[in-house]
Amino acid sequence: MHLATNHDEQAPVTNASNDALAGTAPSGASLSATDLAELMASFNEVTGKLERTHAQLRGEVRRLSDELREANEALQRSKRLAALGEMAAGIAHEVRNPLGSIGLYARMLEEDLDDRPECRGVATKIGSAVRGLDAVVGDVLTFAKEIRVRPMPGDPLELFERAIGACRTEIDGLNVRIEIPEDIAFEHDPGLIHQALVNVVRNACDASRASGGSAICLGARKGSVDPSDPDPIPGVVLSVRDHGDGFPPEAIERVFNPFFTTRAAGTGLGLPIVHRIIDAHGGRVVVFNNDQQNNTGVRPEPVEGALPAPLGGATVELRLPLRVAKVSPEIVVRAGSAPSGSARTEDMLACEGSR
Numbered sequence: 001m002h003l004a005t006n007h008d009e010q011a012p013v014t015n016a017s018n019d020a021l022a023g024t025a026p027s028g029a030s031l032s033a034t035d036l037a038e039l040m041a042s043f044n045e046v047t048g049k050l051e052r053t054h055a056q057l058r059g060e061v062r063r064l065s066d067e068l069r070e071a072n073e074a075l076q077r078s079k080r081l082a083a084l085g086e087m088a089a090g091i092a093h094e095v096r097n098p099l100g101s102i103g104l105y106a107r108m109l110e111e112d113l114d115d116r117p118e119c120r121g122v123a124t125k126i127g128s129a130v131r132g133l134d135a136v137v138g139d140v141l142t143f144a145k146e147i148r149v150r151p152m153p154g155d156p157l158e159l160f161e162r163a164i165g166a167c168r169t170e171i172d173g174l175n176v177r178i179e180i181p182e183d184i185a186f187e188h189d190p191g192l193i194h195q196a197l198v199n200v201v202r203n204a205c206d207a208s209r210a211s212g213g214s215a216i217c218l219g220a221r222k223g224s225v226d227p228s229d230p231d232p233i234p235g236v237v238l239s240v241r242d243h244g245d246g247f248p249p250e251a252i253e254r255v256f257n258p259f260f261t262t263r264a265a266g267t268g269l270g271l272p273i274v275h276r277i278i279d280a281h282g283g284r285v286v287v288f289n290n291d292q293q294n295n296t297g298v299r300p301e302p303v304e305g306a307l308p309a310p311l312g313g314a315t316v317e318l319r320l321p322l323r324v325a326k327v328s329p330e331i332v333v334r335a336g337s338a339p340s341g342s343a344r345t346e347d348m349l350a351c352e353g354s355r
Contacts, residue, residue: 089140089145092137096137102130103127103134106126139269140267147276149280151324153187154188156180156184156220156238157180159190162197163197163198167198175214185322189281189324196273200270200271200274203242206263208244211312213243213312220238225319234321235322239317239318240315243313244313244314247289247314274318283318285317289313290312
């Protein structure tokens with residue numbers, strides 16, 4: 001009985017390998033040029049597939065790493081905003097009470113000083129300053145309070161007309177153009193989206209007027225919540241475009257930070273409040289200068305029949321899903337928290353399947 005050793009087992013393999021390297025078949029027959037070409041072609045094909053697979057895996061690892069980094073940054077930002085919101089709300093409540101008393105006394109002084117115009121003017125200025133401070137406190141409380149989304153169907157034109165009506169004073173002297181190339185119906189909370197649009201329209205009016213611009217443009221088109229998403233959620237893009245000087249490059253990434261502002265006057269809470277409202281709807285806010293790419297990395301697709309964008313100025317896009325993810329009984333978002341309705345639910349998937 002003969003037991004094969006490792007040497008015996010490996011010998012045929014070694015011989016076959018040597019035969020192949022020597023250009024001969026294991027049986028001793030010659031390996032033709034055609035056979036050798038096919039062998040090399042097969043080898044190259046397998047090698048190419050492995051290289052492509054490796055490149056795809058490396059790309060996927062980079063993408064997942066980027067997503068993880070962005071998610072961690074968003075989480076840290078949410079924690080900071082939550083702490084800031086709680087602190088600001090406490091301070092605002094403490095400030096509002098004495099402000100109310102000061103305003104009351106100022107009005108009483110105005111009434112008592114009817115016969116002394118100079119002194120009455122001082123009381124009037126006090127009352128005006130109190131109203132300005134009260135508006136700041138109101139913005140802080142709005143930023144810090146819970147946002148409750150009660151979605152219902154609506155259309156962009158009605159939202160634009162309401163926002164224009166609420167901003168008549170700021171719009172006075174400017175031309176307003178509305179561009180809606182097609183009928184669009186989508187779910188939203190009318191009160192909250194109205195508040196967001198009013199904030200954005202007022203900013204656009206101030207920017208246009210400060211640089212001598214003469215117009216602002218409000219537009220709506222079908223699009224997606226995030227164009228960079230491999231499986232984008234269908235939505236509506238509400239845009240407000242001004243003819244101002246645009247944002248300084250260093251300010252683009254900071255415009256959503258609370259209390260950051262590029263204007264001489266203002267609380268710096270307008271766009272952060274807009275950001276929270278759109279977040280609560282499961283959407284996102286995009287800000288870019290009209291002569292540059294937006295911060296999704298791509299220029300907005302041209303709208304058929306729309307006038308070209310001005311070279312200067314900036315655009316704010318409110319990207320909203322066509323259907324708001326439903327959370328019973330309503331979607332609630334606290335300052336700095338992730339929106340309850342931002343996750344992709346069965347309702348959102350059903351919306352995607354209807355594309």
